[in-house]
Amino acid sequence: MNKKVPSSSGFHSKSLSGVSSIQSETPSSESLVWVGVCWTEVLYLQDLLQRCARKRAAKEGKVCHGRTIQAGLQTDTLTSNILINMYSKCGLVDFARWVFDRMPERSLVSWNTMISSHTRHGEEEEALDLFMQMQREGITPPSEFALSSILCACAAKSAVFECQQLHAFALKNEMVSNVFVGTAVLDVYAKCYLIKDACRIFDRMPDRSAVTWSSMVAGYVQNDLYEEALMLFHRAQIIGLEQTQFTLSAALCACASLAALIEGNQVHAVSIKTGFGSNLFVAASLIDMYAKCGSIEEAYFVFSSVKEKNVVLLNAMISGFSKHARSLEAMILFEKMQQMGISPNEVTYVSVLSACSHMGLVRKGQRYFDLMIREHNVYPNILHYSCLVDILGRAGMTHEAHDLIERLPFDATASMWGSLLASCRIHGNLEVAEVAAKHLFEIEPDNAGNHILLSNIYAEKKRWVEVARARKLLKDNGVKKEMGMSWIEVKGKVHKFVVGEGNHPQIAEIFAKLEDLAAEMMKLGYKAEIEHDLHDVEEDRKEELLRHHSEKLALTFGLIESPPCAPIRIKKNLRICGDCHSFMKFASRITGRKIIVRDTNRFHHFSDGSCSCGDFW
DNA sequence: GTAGGGTTAG
Structure with a gap:
């Protein structure tokens, strides 16, 4: 504060209860050289602004801003910095920028705060522009504060080149050992799919914070390295680090992708123990994890236990119901959310429309599609159109589905044409x-x-x-079919089976059991549906190839290894074929087990000879 | 007075 400010004529000391007016006392700090203004009141105002920032109280913050102007503090750098921070924390980035642009003198903190304000509010371009302007004006070198903020902008933009340059700069200036900078670089690399670089940074960091750990766990998840993510999560547990809501939601996401229910249960237990069980991010991840692991009941249990629900929580639950062919529940929840005063968003509509598609509900689907624009101002994106193409095609309206694709406001995706082709297969068009x-x-x-x-x-x-x-x-064309793979979790360990698997240590036992099972099924009328195999081989060989589809191997392994009445949960990397679907139905009848198969599209719950999809998938 | 991390979508 190096400017003298005018007298305190406009300063309403009365409005600041409990503050006595002490005129021109000797300042305790060099920055408080005031002429005619009470410096304790200045401190009080600054303190008030900081409290507004902490409480995200925009309205009170604006009133305080008015008082700083009345006090003649508009030229004061420290007060302006606090104002920028307050507006930023309250989400009013334009106001923050207004203050910044009018500052006669800016400190390094002013620049850093303004850059972070833009980054925080998703204005990466503005943040980068300001960073460049800072360089141009010779305010160098950038500090660790500016560096970590600008790296955050790079992460949002997947700007790997800029990140590499900043990383080199940080290395040269010995800033990379700063835990904020190190973590920010790690995060950008992970988000840009350079997971090896992210790992290297993590391994070499002299200090790691809770944020470093959660960034690394989430980084593995973003790179589809779910087992590595869970290993790191456990490593943090072993060395006694407190888990945070950030590591918990990332670990749950890994369990969901692996369909690892037992592991997911354990992470759920840790969430409750650490008090994060009702955190909205953790709860949404829990719902999603349980739904994706095939346990829709446990997903609903978590959902019900959260008192204050938000749109993400509702979407996770609606999406879960939709995947499990529980369209009625999905639609009831869709109505309920509006009664709760929560508007459906584009994610909600994808789930509701896909519920209609899974159940063959054409009219309902078309009604939701209209409602989306008319009632909720949600404009259909490529996924919504995909759902509609699927709804029409599956219902046998293949010409209508084709017309829709031709009229799209954007290029049709492979998934749309794929869905149409699959519908044509069902309806013979x-x-x-x-x-x-x-x-x-x-x-x-x-x-x-x-x-x-x-x-x-x-x-x-x-x-x-x-x-x-x-x-x-x-x-x-040398085109290869994607190798069919299935996963099953037994005794807390995930086992993988590839189509035609020959290397599993128990493969002989699995094949023997599979043959027994098939023989028993045939007595009940099962016949291998060889049309699902397109290999150019004899029919006997086709039957053998079908028999060794990965989900059948995983099922048999589950039957051997799990307790007699335990449900069998299988995850598959492709869509289940017609023969395996029929096989699972017979298997559920013979063994009395519940069999839950998650394919790339949805869940199939087999019980007592039938499937929850009603053979419509 | 300023900095880094997590959720839902065929």
């Missing part, structure tokens, strides 16, 4: 199928599934010449 396949072969030439689907449609129509052509095309 060869004409539209050929159009869909043509687009798919262009968009994703390496996807063998599309060739197989088209060939199946030809085979059904007994168009053998075209079947042969499709097979030749598949062979000539």
Whole structure:
């Protein structure tokens, strides 16, 4: 504070209760050289502003701002810095910038605070511009504060090149050992899928904070390294670090992706023990984890236990119901959320529309699609259109679905054409199928599934010449079908099975049990649906290939290894084929077990010979 | 007076 301010004529000391007016006392700090202004009152105002920042009290903050002007403090750097911070914390970044732009003299803190304010509010470009301006004006070198803020902007923009430059700068200036800078660099690398670089930084950091640990756990999750994420989470537990809501939600996300229910249960226990069980982020992750691990009841239990619900929590629950073919519950919750005064957003509508698609509810789906724009001002994105294409196609309205794709306001995705092709397979529409396949072969030439689907449609129509052509095309292009894989968690360990698996230590036992099971099923009428196999081999071989689909191997392993009445939960990397679907139905009847299969699209709950999807999937 | 991390979507 190096400017003399005018007299305190406009200063309403009376309004500041409990503060006596002490004129021009000797200041305790060099920065408080005041002429005619009570410095204790200045301190009081600054303290008030900081309290407003902590309480996110924008209205009171604005009143305080008015008082600082009345006190003639508009030229004071320290007060302005506090004002910028207050406005930033209250979410009024424009007001913060207004103060910043009018400062006659800015300190390093002014720049740092303003840059972080822009970053915090998702204005990465403004943050970067300001950072560059800072360099141009010779306010160098940037401090650790500016560096960590600007790295945060890089993370949001996936600006890996800028991050590398800043990292080099930090190394040169020995700033990388600063825990804020180190963590921010680590986070950007992880978000830019340079997980090895992120790991290297983590390993070399002299000090790690709770944020460093949670950034690394989340980094692994963002890079689909779920097992590594859980290992790091456990490492933190072992060395006695307190888990935070951040590590907990990231670890739960890993469990959800792995379909690791037992592991997820353990993380749930830690969440309760640490008092984060009702944190909205943790609770939403818990709901999602339970739903994705096949336990919709436990997901609902968590949902019910949270008193103050938000839109993400509701979306997680609605999405869970939708995936588990519980469309009625999804729709009831959709109505309830509005009664609670929470508006559905675009995520809600994706789940509600996909619930309609899973259940074949055409009219309901179309009604939701209209409602979305009309009532809630939510404009349909590519996922909403995808759902609608799926709803129409599955219901046999393949021409309507095709028309919709042709009228889209953007380019149709492979998933849309794929959905249409699959619908054509169900409803035998060869004409539209050929159009869909043509687009798919262009968009994703390496996807063998599309060739197989088209060939199946030809085979059904007994168009053998075209079947042969499709097979030749598949062979000539060297297109490989994505290897089918299934995972099952037994005794807390996730076991992976690949189609035709031969290396599992218990494979002989699994094959023997599988044969017994199939023999028993055949007595009840099961017949291998060999049309689901498109290998160019004899029928016997086809049957064997089908028999060794990964989900069948995982099921048999589960039957051998788990307690007699325990449900069997399987996760698969592709959509379940018709033969495996039928196999699971028979298996649930013979063994009396509940079998829950999560494929890339949804859940199938098999019980006593039938499936929750009602054979519509 | 200023800095870094987490949730829901066919």
